[in-house]
Amino acid sequence: MSRLPWRKIETSLRTERPESGMKPADAFWSDFKARARLCNQDSPVGSVRVPMFLRWGLATTCAAALLAVVVTQGGLGSTEGGSHIKSLEVVASHSAVMIIEDEPTESTILWIVDMSLDRGEST
Amino acid sequence: MRRGISVILACLFVSLLSASAQAGSLSVRLVRASHTAGGSSSGLGDVIPVFQKSLPYSHYSLAGSTSMTLPASKATRQLGGYSVTCSGSQNSLAITVKHGRKQLLNTSVRLSRGKPLILGGFPSGQDKLVLVFVAR
Numbered sequence: 436m437s438r439l440p441w442r443k444i445e446t447s448l449r450t451e452r453p454e455s456g457m458k459p460a461d462a463f464w465s466d467f468k469a470r471a472r473l474c475n476q477d478s479p480v481g482s483v484r485v486p487m488f489l490r491w492g493l494a495t496t497c498a499a500a501l502l503a504v505v506v507t508q509g510g511l512g513s514t515e516g517g518s519h520i521k522s523l524e525v526v527a528s529h530s531a532v533m534i535i536e537d538e539p540t541e542s543t544i545l546w547i548v549d550m551s552l553d554r555g556e557s558t
Numbered sequence: 559m560r561r562g563i564s565v566i567l568a569c570l571f572v573s574l575l576s577a578s579a580q581a582g583s584l585s586v587r588l589v590r591a592s593h594t595a596g597g598s599s600s601g602l603g604d605v606i607p608v609f610q611k612s613l614p615y616s617h618y619s620l621a622g623s624t625s626m627t628l629p630a631s632k633a634t635r636q637l638g639g640y641s642v643t644c645s646g647s648q649n650s651l652a653i654t655v656k657h658g659r660k661q662l663l664n665t666s667v668r669l670s671r672g673k674p675l676i677l678g679g680f681p682s683g684q685d686k687l688v689l690v691f692v693a694r
Contacts, residue, residue, distance in 0.1 A: 547679035
């Protein structure tokens with residue numbers, strides 16, 4: 436058995452070393468993307484494609500509903516207060532009208548004093 | 559794509575919310591106010607305290623009741639010789655009260671859920687009749 440000097444061992448190891456095969460990151464990803472483009476990719480399971488006309492139809496319906504809320508409710512942020520009277524016309528003859536607002540119950544009483552069932556002047 | 563579907567679902571939710579906000583019912587009760595005892599005050603528990611605090615009568619009894627859906631479209635109900643016609647939504651409800659064919663009053667009101675609106679002073683002999691409107 437012959438003994439090799441360390442210098443020879445070092446040289447032979449250097450020449451017989453396999454290539455690492457590691458590529459730089461940019462080269463790897465560009466190669467990966469190029470390969471990915473070559474084969475068809477299946478779409479994810481369960482995805483739904485909504486037609487454009489349906490999307491616009493729904494959006495228009497929702498906009499109309501929001502507008503209706505704003506018009507009829509006096510705005511989305513309107514707060515609930517008590518019941519109250521906006522306008523009044525008393526056709527029957529009477530002597531006075533009283534409006535009483537009860538704060539604890541937030542109720543309103545409209546009381547027509549001395550109302551007669553005979554037709555009279557309106558208030 | 560997912561964002562688009564989320565927006566559509568949100569819009570549908572708002573639409574349903576607005577529809578439910580508009581829908582409801584209106585109860586109308588006819589109450590007899592008198593100085594003499596008579597009749598039952600059952601079904602008036604929510605308004606008796608208001609009557610006793612604000613009106614000069616000692617006895618209140620339920621003379622009739624009815625209901626209608628809101629929004630109403632000229633919905634007419636008969637209560638003790640009076641007819642009540644309602645049109646519109648809870649936020650802008652037009653009420654017309656007639657006795658027979660005689661128109662007595664027209665009013666436009668805004669009703670809050672559970673908060674009574676009371677129209678009173680309608681003659682009935684020695685007593686007075688009161689209409690109580692409550693949106694549910």
